[in-house]
Amino acid sequence: MVRTTPLRPVDIASIFPELAPLARQAVRLHPRPGIPTPYESSIGGPLLWPANEKWPVCTEMHDDSELPVSLDDVRRRRALLEAAWLRPRGPKENLLSQEERALLDTLQAGHPSDGEPNALLPVAQLYLRDIPGLPCPDGADLLQVLWCPLDHETSLPAAYLVWRDAASVVDPLVSPPEPADVDHYGNYVPEPCILHPEPVIEYPAPHELPEDLLDRLAVWARAEWTKSHPEDEDHGSGDAYYQYELSVAPGWKLGGWGPWSFSDPWPMLCATCKTECRPLLTVSSGEWDGGSGSWIPLEDRVPPAGPVGLREPSDPPMVSIGRGYNMQIYICPVSFDHPHLENMQ
Known part of the structure; x- marks a missing residue:
């Protein structure tokens, strides 16, 4: 199946031509x-990994403020709650x-935790044939993303990137190691998902625009919003219209612009060469919410019939970053060998 993002309410670059070069x-x-x-x-699916290649582990310090759980604990807990949410019950019956x-x-x-190195967990596998514009080194056509499913110094899981030539994997690993420890709530354990990639055009978040342009955008956005919401004319509503409707797409995505939100942008500079890094992958806590409903794909606008269960339609991977935020992975455009950067917004 395909997923189709609805057209944006307006062509913002035709109204503000300064945005066109920033698309x-x-x-x-x-x-x-x-x-x-x-x-x-896939997200959360098995990786095409050579049997003779060592599986990566994490040896860094982890946040020990809460006890970790096992991967099996998370799976059993989700299965228990899924079954409970799906079965019929009376109005006063406990879940x-x-x-x-x-x-x-x-x-x-x-x-x-026993303090031993923690095996990494598969997060994403992206084939060049499926993902338009996927950056790959010469001779590679596959990006694999793993992470240690525990909080680290940055309050994020520590990601590990692998690029490879898929055709070179002739003897794939069948049963990869699994982490002994995952975060207490299982927030970093993605449920297996197939992908429906769709290219879209984005513009910078308001935080990354020049002040003069941002001021003019805000005036226009308030006027545009009150055309359809006259009751909000005196309440300053519409200030976020550009941010939520016209700039950065929500959800898991490759490339585009960073979804800066609760903090001002800062330079994402490569630690090796100081070149400005570009967004590679955004890991999202959900594809839509009350503020981003216009981005819901056309195919998902009719709610599923019957009980939904634990796995909400807006968040099939069941990954949660911080308090429902995003994790961005940035890479250096100079060399794939330079270390990547991580950010939460």
């Missing part, structure tokens, strides 16, 4: 529940039975 292509990944194979692009509540408490209790 960038992003590829919305539109992850949806599925059973991907190692030979497909869980006493036995299920006790089991859930056990699964959420956590365990002390």
